[in-house]
Amino acid sequence: MSRSLNKVTLIGNLGNDPEVRSTTGGNRVATFSLATSRSWNDAAGSKQEKTEWHRCVVWNTKSSQLADIVEKYVKKGDKLFVEGRIEYRQWQDKDGQTRYSTEINVRELIMLGSRGGGGGDFEGAEGGSRRPAAAAQKAKAGGASEDFEDFPNALSDEDDDLPF
Numbered sequence: 001m002s003r004s005l006n007k008v009t010l011i012g013n014l015g016n017d018p019e020v021r022s023t024t025g026g027n028r029v030a031t032f033s034l035a036t037s038r039s040w041n042d043a044a045g046s047k048q049e050k051t052e053w054h055r056c057v058v059w060n061t062k063s064s065q066l067a068d069i070v071e072k073y074v075k076k077g078d079k080l081f082v083e084g085r086i087e088y089r090q091w092q093d094k095d096g097q098t099r100y101s102t103e104i105n106v107r108e109l110i111m112l113g114s115r116g117g118g119g120g121d122f123e124g125a126e127g128g129s130r131r132p133a134a135a136a137q138k139a140k141a142g143g144a145s146e147d148f149e150d151f152p153n154a155l156s157d158e159d160d161d162l163p164f
Contacts, residue, residue, distance in 0.1 A: 006085040008104050010054060011112065012036040014078050018058075020071040028060040030070040034080060034104075056082055058106045066109055073111065081110040 018032040034056050039049040060067045074080065084106040093099050 007083070008086055009081070009083050010034055010036055010104065011079070011081050012054070014074065014076050014080065015053065017076045018070045018074055020067060028065075028067040028071075030058040030067040030074075032056050032058075032070070032074070034082060054104050055101065056084070056104045056106050057087075058109065066106065070109065074109075079112040081108075081112055082106045083108040 012034040015033040015035050018030045020028060020030045022028050032055075034054045035051050036054065037049055037051045039047060042048050058066045058070050082104060084104045087103050087105050089101045089103065091099055091101075
């Protein structure tokens with residue numbers, strides 16, 4: 001038997017705040033656009049850059065409430081790691097035209113940081129209900145802040161030494 005794999009891994013920035021809605025069956029779904037960019041030097045030595053936009057869809061399931069997490073914690077400009085699968089859809093619009101859509105059905109999402117300098121460090125297993133670690137620390141310490149407010153440049157993108 002032949003096996004196949006449909007897996008997408010992206011790291012990018014949100015173009016707008018996520019849109020969250022409920023289906024007629026009461027299930028929650030969040031959608032957002034994620035921008036990924038690549039740059040290179042052309043034959044003349046000029047720097048070129050191309051940005052791709054990916055439509056991402058996040059569903060609440062019995063085992064995780066990712067759409068609710070996206071609604072509560074994710075905002076325009078945030079840097080995210082998403083993992084999921086590619087899905088192609090087609091439908092008829094109100095004028096009878098056939099429309100096509102390519103989407104990333106997100107199974108896992110990790111907040112890597114935001115433009116505001118806040119980290120996206122979460123506690124818990126992948127896809128599960130999570131709360132920010134800084135909020136958990138504040139709750140444990142009775143409101144004492146242990147985040148990066150004392151070091152505003154600690155999370156600057158220019159000083160990023162991540163291995164990917």
